[in-house]
Amino acid sequence: MAGIQRTQHVAEHFTMGPAVLFCPADRPERYAKAAQRADAVILDLEDAVAPDAKEQARKNLIEQPLDPERTIVRINAAGTPDFALDLDAVAQTAYRTVMLAKAESAEQLRAIADGGVQPRASIRVIALCETALGVLRAAELAQEPNVVGLMWGAEDLVASLGGTASRDEAGHYRAIARQARAQVLLAAGAFGKAAIDAVYLDIPDTAGLTLEVRDAVASGFTATACIHPSQVPVIRDGYSPSEAQLGQARELLAAAAAAGNGVFRFHGAMVDGPVLRHAEQVLRRAR
Structure with a gap:
């Protein structure tokens, strides 16, 4: 129990988010704009950068701080030739959070911390679980001391299984994607690490993104990643409690203080410890 309490303390101080915007590291002209629009930026050295542009992307990372x-650097997978090169580039910057x-x-x-370069x-680390083995x-992964968060990725996961699409014709996640999403969230929550929800690829579909963000908040995600600046305000709105929600939470907590016992009735419903913790979480999100 003591170990879990310590990791929960780390998660409480992981303050990036809720809207975390990906930015290709080979597009330095977008760095400042991304930082202005989002709560945090993920400078991407992996999928967003073509193989022949990765060297220049690492130079950009160093030269355009x-x-x-408020910055995360997504590095290439362990075992690839770019993994060590990415870490060496990060070591030449002030960045200290990688995905x-x-x-x-x-x-x-552990290889990230023990790579032989002292600043490492x-x-x-945010562990991006986007393969079948990574999700399992x-x-x-969540128990490693240098890990501060977990994120999951739908498209790479389905590709690793030999599938063709993470969503059905109606735009909803398939069962395997929903299971992976839940599994990564449970792992993060069990060990007090931040949980970042996957990107929503249909940029014009703000209604669909709104529904997904609301579900992420209600389920316990810390943040949601995005791929376009227009998605940032939708995510922020979803994570910010409304005045009505804040008022209800304050009223409920005041009623609990007045009741002075573990279980009581509030507006006709039974209230106990978990319900009070939900209300406390609403106030924390407002702060």
Whole structure:
């Protein structure tokens, strides 16, 4: 129990989000704009960058600095030739949070801290679970001390299974994607790490994104990643409690203080500890 309490303390101080925007690292002209629009930026050295542009992308990373407290660097998967090169580039910057693409084992996470370059020891890691093996090992990844968060990825996951689409014709996640999403969230929550929801690829569909963000908030995600600046305000609105929700939460907590016992009736419904924690979470999100 003590170990879990310590990791929960780490998660409480992981303040990036709720709207985390991907930005290709080979597009330095977009860095500042992305930082202005989003709560945090993921400078992407992996899928968003063509193989022949990765070297220049690493140079951009070093030469075009952003606020390190609001910046994450997505590095290429362990075992690829770019993995060590990405880490060496990060070590030449003030950035201290990386997202490991296709994370699958604790050994890969330890390699980030034990790579032989001294600044790596202080690097915090978000493990991106986007393969079948990575999702199955999400709880193992969450227990590593340098991990501060987990994220899941739908499209790479389905591709790793030999599938063709993470969503059905109506735009809803298929059962396998919903299971992976839940498994990664449970692993993050069990060990007090931040949980970042996957991107919504249909940029014009703000209604669909709104529904997905509301579900992410209600389920317990810390943040939602996005691929376009227009998605940022939708995500922020979803994570920000309404005045009505805040008022109800304050009223409920005041009633609990007045009741002075564990279980009581509030507007005709029974209220106990978990319901009060829900109300407390609403107030925390407002702060």
